Amino acid sequence: MTRLHIDWTACDGRGLCAELLPEVLATDPWGYPLPRDGSREPEVPAAVEHHARQAAALCPKLALRLK
Numbered sequence: 001m002t003r004l005h006i007d008w009t010a011c012d013g014r015g016l017c018a019e020l021l022p023e024v025l026a027t028d029p030w031g032y033p034l035p036r037d038g039s040r041e042p043e044v045p046a047a048v049e050h051h052a053r054q055a056a057a058l059c060p061k062l063a064l065r066l067k
């Protein structure tokens with residue numbers, strides 16, 4: 001099972017990741033990613049793993065990692 005690790009100390013809350021991975025992430029009112037499953041490291045369904053990889057690659061703060 002793949003999970004998305006979010007480095008909260010690095011994230012600057014522009015919400016790009018939620019646009020690229022809407023299946024897994026919403027945004028809070030400040031633009032920080034909000035895992036839809038309520039966990040700290042949300043599960044990434046296999047069907048959207050390519051979206052997660054794109055979000056991790058494009059995050060301007062390199063705050064996302066798949067594990």
Ligand code: SF4
Binds near residue numbers: 033
């Ligand atoms: S793309 Fe990166 S910096 Fe931007 S909100 Fe998502 S995790 Fe934070």
